[in-house]
Structures are given as structure tokens and as C-alpha cells.
Amino acid sequence: MTVQRYFLFCLKLLFRQRREVALPLFFFLIIASLFPLVFPAKLLATLAAPALWITTLLAILLSLNNLFREDVEDEFVLQLLTSPTPLSLLVAVKLLAHWLAYILPLFIALPLMGLWYNLPTESLSVLALSLLLGTPTLLILGALAAALSAGLKQGGTLLMLITLPLAMPILLFALSMVDMSASGLSYAAAGDFLFAMAVVSVSIGPYVIASALRISME
Amino acid sequence: MPWCGWAFALFGIAGLYWGLALAPTDAVQGEAYRIMFVHVPAAWMSLMVYSVMTCCAIVVIIWRTKVAEYWLLASPAHGASFTFLALVTGSLWGKPMWGTWWAWDARLTSELILLFIYLAILAMKGAIPDQRKAARVMAMLTIVGSVNLPIIKFSVDWWTTLHQPASIFRSGGPSIAPMMLTALLLMALSYTFYYFWLTLQNVRKLIDRRAA
Amino acid sequence: MPETYLSVKNLTHAYGRSALFSGLTFDVTPGTILQVTGKNGSGKTTLLKLLSGIKMPQEGSIEWTEEDCAYLGHKNAIKTELSPLENLALYQPDTSACALALEDLGLEKLHHHRPCYRLSAGQQRRVALSRVILSNAKVWLLDEPFTALDDTAKAHLIRHLTRHANGGGSAVVATHERLDLEKSLLRELVMA
Numbered sequence: 001m002t003v004q005r006y007f008l009f010c011l012k013l014l015f016r017q018r019r020e021v022a023l024p025l026f027f028f029l030i031i032a033s034l035f036p037l038v039f040p041a042k043l044l045a046t047l048a049a050p051a052l053w054i055t056t057l058l059a060i061l062l063s064l065n066n067l068f069r070e071d072v073e074d075e076f077v078l079q080l081l082t083s084p085t086p087l088s089l090l091v092a093v094k095l096l097a098h099w100l101a102y103i104l105p106l107f108i109a110l111p112l113m114g115l116w117y118n119l120p121t122e123s124l125s126v127l128a129l130s131l132l133l134g135t136p137t138l139l140i141l142g143a144l145a146a147a148l149s150a151g152l153k154q155g156g157t158l159l160m161l162i163t164l165p166l167a168m169p170i171l172l173f174a175l176s177m178v179d180m181s182a183s184g185l186s187y188a189a190a191g192d193f194l195f196a197m198a199v200v201s202v203s204i205g206p207y208v209i210a211s212a213l214r215i216s217m218e
Numbered sequence: 219m220p221w222c223g224w225a226f227a228l229f230g231i232a233g234l235y236w237g238l239a240l241a242p243t244d245a246v247q248g249e250a251y252r253i254m255f256v257h258v259p260a261a262w263m264s265l266m267v268y269s270v271m272t273c274c275a276i277v278v279i280i281w282r283t284k285v286a287e288y289w290l291l292a293s294p295a296h297g298a299s300f301t302f303l304a305l306v307t308g309s310l311w312g313k314p315m316w317g318t319w320w321a322w323d324a325r326l327t328s329e330l331i332l333l334f335i336y337l338a339i340l341a342m343k344g345a346i347p348d349q350r351k352a353a354r355v356m357a358m359l360t361i362v363g364s365v366n367l368p369i370i371k372f373s374v375d376w377w378t379t380l381h382q383p384a385s386i387f388r389s390g391g392p393s394i395a396p397m398m399l400t401a402l403l404l405m406a407l408s409y410t411f412y413y414f415w416l417t418l419q420n421v422r423k424l425i426d427r428r429a430a
Numbered sequence: 431m432p433e434t435y436l437s438v439k440n441l442t443h444a445y446g447r448s449a450l451f452s453g454l455t456f457d458v459t460p461g462t463i464l465q466v467t468g469k470n471g472s473g474k475t476t477l478l479k480l481l482s483g484i485k486m487p488q489e490g491s492i493e494w495t496e497e498d499c500a501y502l503g504h505k506n507a508i509k510t511e512l513s514p515l516e517n518l519a520l521y522q523p524d525t526s527a528c529a530l531a532l533e534d535l536g537l538e539k540l541h542h543h544r545p546c547y548r549l550s551a552g553q554q555r556r557v558a559l560s561r562v563i564l565s566n567a568k569v570w571l572l573d574e575p576f577t578a579l580d581d582t583a584k585a586h587l588i589r590h591l592t593r594h595a596n597g598g599g600s601a602v603v604a605t606h607e608r609l610d611l612e613k614s615l616l617r618e619l620v621m622a
Contacts, residue, residue, distance in 0.1 A: 001520055009520045016511040016545075075505035082482050082501045144362060148355050152345045161341050162359060165334035168327075169369065208362070211279075215354045218485050348446070428447075 001083045006090050010097035020066065025105045028059040032109075036116050048117040049127050049178040053171060056106060056131060057138065061160050063102040064142040067094075068150040068213070077150075077217060087213065092206035095143055103135050126181040130174040133194035140205035141166045147212035170197065254398075257307035259406040260300050264332060265367060267297035267413060272364040275357035284428075285421070287353035290360070291343060292420035296413050298336035305329060324373035325381035332370060335363040349424070431598055432495045434459045435569050436481065441490035443476055450476055451621060454490070458569065458602060461595050463611055466604040468621030474604035475504070477621070478573050481602060500567040502575055506558035510547040514557040517546065522564045531560040535586050551578040563590055570594065570601035 014021055035051040036044055071077040080090050107128060114124040145162035149155040177190035271293050277286035308326070309319045320326065339356050346352035373381075436458035443450045450473035458464055466474050479485040481492060482501045508517045514537065518528040529542055535556045546554055555578045562570055570591075576584055588610055591601060595615045603609065609616060 005520055005523065012516065013509055013511060073505075074507055074509070075503045076507045076509065078482075078484055078501060078503055079507045081484050082499060084498050141362075144358075148342065148358060149345070154345060158338075158341055158345055161334075162338045165331045165338060165366075166363065168331050168334075169366075172327075208358070212355075212358050215351070215358060218351055218354075 001085055003089045007093040010094050014101040021101050024059040024063040028055055031055045048119050060138055064146045065156050067146045072151040087210035088207040091210050126178050130177045133198055134170050134174040136198045137170050137201045138167055140201040144209050147209050150216045253311045255401050255405050259409045261304040263409045264301035264304050271360050275360040278357040288421040288424040290353050292417045294336050294339045301333040328370040328373050431460050435496050437493040439491050443488050458600050460598045462600050462617050463595055463615050464602045464617045465609055466619045472621035475573055478571050482571050496568050498567040499569045499571055500562040500565040502562050502572045506554050508546055508557050513543045513545055515542050531564050536583050568599045572603045576607045
């Protein structure tokens with residue numbers, strides 16, 4: 001099993017499962033439509049970014065349920081564990097495939113969000129940037145939680161309990177980024193922090209997640 | 219181990235007496251500040267227990283030492299209680315001081331996150347029947363969550379917050395009145411003994427159960 | 431060819447408080463099929479998981495001279511949305527070799543491109559077995575490989591095991607079935 005072959009395998013499988021893969025996206029659209037519906041119009045501009053960020057977080061959590069569950073159930077994960085290819089690399093490409101399948105579509109939905117939330121292009125692009133910088137770290141943290149809770153009963157709930165406290169700082173920095181830009185200030189500090197977190201989590205994350213998976217499968 | 223229990227009681231009584239009776243009235247806050255003697259050591263403990271857990275976690279992951287595993291299994295409940303105590307007493311203190319029970323400033327928020335992390339660790343412990351495996355999973359989670367510790371510690375320095383900045387663990391030395399400092403340290407020692415007393419008991423129980 | 435592929439010394443494993451096995455010592459040498467038998471719950475699956483590296487031994491050591499092994503668990507580890515050939519392509523890019531292996535185990539061509547959820551349990555098991563046969567690993571670790579297989583498929587598998595052993599490979603097979611192999615190739619390990 002080479003890394004490239006496994007990456008293409010993951011993509012092919014996600015494509016075959018596209019109906020299940022689309023569910024978190026529908027969830028995102030439905031929840032995202034609720035806020036403009038219930039918020040008073042005056043507040044919508046300030047609440048748009050937080051609302052969309054929380055919706056994104058929830059959609060990511062939902063998608064994470066599928067990350068390792070099936071692999072554990074059909075014991076495919078044992079093939080990954082016994083393969084001569086390093087598990088961290090296999091995990092890394094699996095996560096990349098996951099990001100492309102589940103999170104990239106959310107970016108495509110952003111222009112629609114701009115319409116629903118009456119967001120000017122300027123704010124929308126900062127929001128998009130914050131999502132781009134923040135979602136990799138969220139995915140890594142969530143994948144770690146998924147690896148630790150893989151195969152457990154109530155794994156889904158545990159997944160959320162573990163991911164949410166760890167994700168809160170990311171959320172705060174991302175929203176601070178949007179906030180600063182809205183006030184006309186430079187958002188470089190928050191943006192740099194998010195970028196740094198993304199780099200760190202993407203570089204050591206797969207290795208940690210691989211260890212967590214091994215511990216979980218013992 | 220019973221001596222831990224006695225030490226806890228002894229220091230506890232000493233600390234409370236010192237804090238309530240002997241320490242001078244604060245210049246700014248009057249008498250109400252005395253809740254600090256319960257609040258501050260509790261907050262210190264919430265961080266200390268987590269640091270101890272992080273060290274145990276590293277030992278568990280690298281060497282799989284059984285004692286470290288038992289210690290890790292026994293600690294989070296106490297850590298969570300200290301965190302909860304710190305948050306509640308902080309809230310009680312905040313009402314007269316700042317006029318509000320809660321505020322989303324950096325220090326309070328990160329302490330709340332710490333509580334959630336403790337709860338998540340406890341949830342994992344409950345979900346895995348095999349104790350040794352549970353310990354290893356908890357270890358990973360503890361290590362990842364330890365990123366939160368420096369955030370808590372330095373949150374009052376990095377952001378302007380409602381919560382007062384550090385007055386004891388500062389580079390210039392403590393800026394607090396000596397009597398108050400003594401009371402604080404006594405309470406801190408008392409809590410420490412409490413933690414060690416109960417955790418040692420739990421560890422002993424786990425060892426016994428394993429040997430049975 | 432090394433003297434032994436796998437050397438197990440003093441292996442002890444307990445689940446909770448009760449010991450599954452203790453002091454287990456054996457070698458897996460080239461050209462042998464080691465059959466592991468024992469009651470349900472005697473630790474056959476755990477042993478295979480220890481040998482494959484999925485589980486860490488509590489006491490004792492497991493030394494491999496080979497880097498790769500082929501593992502087959504109770505479940506097939508195949509993705510049912512994909513076809514047999516697509517599943518095997520992950521391990522062996524040469525499609526014709528995969529097709530040959532599948533046919534050799536009795537899975538006709540018409541099933542090769544169908545998604546696996548359309549296949550019966552026995553047919554899916556054959557796909558999983560093809561994966562093992564196609565791998566270059568010298569050591570096969572098979573946990574109850576004969577489940578859901580009919581007699582023809584069983585015969586195919588035994589033929590493959592014989593060929594593998596004659597070619598210098600070896601296998602550890604946990605099974606209740608009687609293995610109709612040449613005496614010279616077969617060793618037995620009974621778990622109490």
C-alpha cells in the first residue's frame with residue numbers, strides 16, 4: 001500500500017459514498033440559514049462570522065464521525081496498522097482527502113452565505129481566510145479525538161466532548177481576526193497565530209493521531 | 219498515608235485561621251477579599267494537578283509504568299473539583315468586586331476550558347473498560363490538552379482582562395502583603411496534601427484490585 | 431532464506447486479571463504452516479494480533495526477521511462500495527494479477543467489477559483472501575480464514591497454502607477446521 005495509492009483510494013471511496021459525504025454540507029446549509037431567519041436584521045452583520053464559524057465547527061464534528069468509524073468496523077484499520085508504510089503518512093493523506101471532501105465544499109458555499117447574511121465582499125474574504133487558516137487545526141484536533149474514541153460506544157458524543165474544549169482557542173482567534181478587520185485594525189497577529197497553529201498541527205498531528213489510533217486499537 | 223489526611227486538616231485549619239483572622243484588611247477590597255484564600259489555592263491546584271497528570275501521561279506513553287497509569291486514573295476527578303471550586307469561588311468573589319458573576323475574559327474562559335478538558339478526560343475513563351488502555355488514551359488526551367496550561371497562566375499578561383494580573387509568581391517577587399502570602403501558602407499546602415491523600419488512597423485501591 | 435521468520439519467547443498475555451496464556455515460546459520457520467487450535471476464547475485472535483504487531487505484548491518478546499506480514503482478521507477489511515478489483519488495486523496495481531488471483535479462488539470474472547455489497551459473504555471472504563495471496567509477504571497470519579467458504583473455496587485455499595509453504599513462505603492459521611496438508615508442512619499449536 002503506497003501513500004499515493006491510498007490517497008486515491010480514499011478519494012474514490014469518498015466519491016462512492018457521496019450521499020453520506022454530502023450530509024454535513026446539508027446540515028451546514030440548514031443551520032446557517034436559521035441564523036439570518038431568527039436574528040434581528042441590525043445584529044446580523046456583527047453576528048454573521050460567529051454564527052458561520054460555529055456552524056462550520058458543528059459540520060466538521062459531524063463529518064468526523066465518519067472518519068474512523070467504518071475503518072474500525074470492517075477492520076480495515078488493521079490493514080493500515082500492519083502495512084509497512086508509516087501510519088502517520090497514511091493518516092495524513094486520509095485527512096487531506098477528508099478535508100477536500102467535507103470542508104472544501106463549505107468554502108464553495110461561502111458566496112451564498114454572503115448573500116444570506118448580507119456580508120460585504122471584504123468581510124466575506126476575511127472570514128474565508130480565517131476558515132482557511134483555522135479548519136486544518138480543527139480537523140487535526142477532531143481527528144485526534146476521533147482516533148481516541150474510535151470503536152467506543154457513544155464514540156460520537158465523546159468525540160464532541162473532547163474536540164470542543166480543544167477547539168475553543170482556535171475559534172476565539174479566528175473570530176478575533178474577523179473582528180479586528182471589521183474594526184479596520186490589522187488582523188495580522190491573530191492570522192499569524194492561526195497560521196502557526198495550522199503548520200504545527202499539520203506537521204506533528206498525523207504522527208500523534210497515528211499513535212492514538214494504535215493505542216485505541218490495542 | 220493517614221498522615222496526609224492529618225496534614226491536610228492541620229494546614230487547612232491553620233490556613234483558614236490565618237486568612238480569616240490574622241491577615242490584614244485589604245486596602246482596596248475590604249473584608250470580602252478573604253475568599254481569595256479559598257479561590258487562589260484552588261486555582262493553583264487546578265493547574266498543578268494537570269501538570270502532574272501531564273508528567274504521568276508522558277511516563278505512561280513512553281514507559282507504560284503501571285504506577286503512573288494508576289496515578290493518571292486517580293487524578294482527574296480531583297483536578298476537576300479544584301477547577302470547579304476555583305470557578306465557583308471566583309464567581310462569588312467577582313460579584314462584589316466587579317459587579318458580575320461571570321465575564322468572558324481570557325483567564326476565566328481558559329480556566330473553564332480546563333474544566334471541560336478534565337471532564338472530557340473523565341468521560342474517556344468511563345468509556346473504556348480496560349483500565350490500562352483507558353490510562354493510555356487519557357494520557358494522550360492530557361498531553362494534547364496541556365497546551366491550555368500556558369494559555370491560562372499567561373492569559374492575564376497577554377490580554378487585558380478583568381481578572382487581576384499575577385501578584386505572586388512575578389519576576390519582581392510577590393507584591394502581596396506577607397501575612398496574606400503566608401495564609402495563601404498554608405492553604406495551598408493544605409490542598410496539596412488533600413490531593414495527595416485522596417489520590418494515594420485511590421492508587422492503593424487500584425493496586426490492590428489489580429493484585430487480587 | 432533465514433532460519434526462522436518469527437521467534438516468540440515467553441509470551442504472556444492477560445485480559446484483566448485472568449491470564450490467556452503464559453510462557454508461550456515457538457518459532458515460525460520457512461516452509462511451515464502453524465495451525466493454532468483451541469476453544470473459543472482461548473486467545474487465538476489475541477495471539478495473531480500480537481504476532482502482527484497490532485497488540486503489544488505484556489511480557490515476553492516477538493522477534494521478526496521479516497518486515498512485512500499479511501494479516502487476515504475475522505472481518506474482511508474490504509470496502510463494500512468498491513469492487514473486488516478496486517479493493518485489491520490498493521495493494522497490487524497490476525489488475526491482471528488481481529483478476530487471476532480472484533479467479534484462482536473461484537470468483538468468476540463477472541463479479542470482478544461489481545461493488546462488493548453485491549457479493550455474498552463467502553465471495554467477499556475470497557476477495558480478502560486474494561489480498562493475502564497477492565501480497566509479497568513471506569508470513570501469512572490468518573484468523574479463521576475458512577469462515578463462510580464452501581468446500582471448493584476451502585480446497586483452493588489449502589492449495590494456496592501448500593504452494594506458499596513450498597515456495598518458502600509460512601503461515602500461522604487459527605482455525606477449527608482440519609487442514610489437509612502434507613504432514614511435513616504442518617505444525618500444530620494447541621491453546622488451552
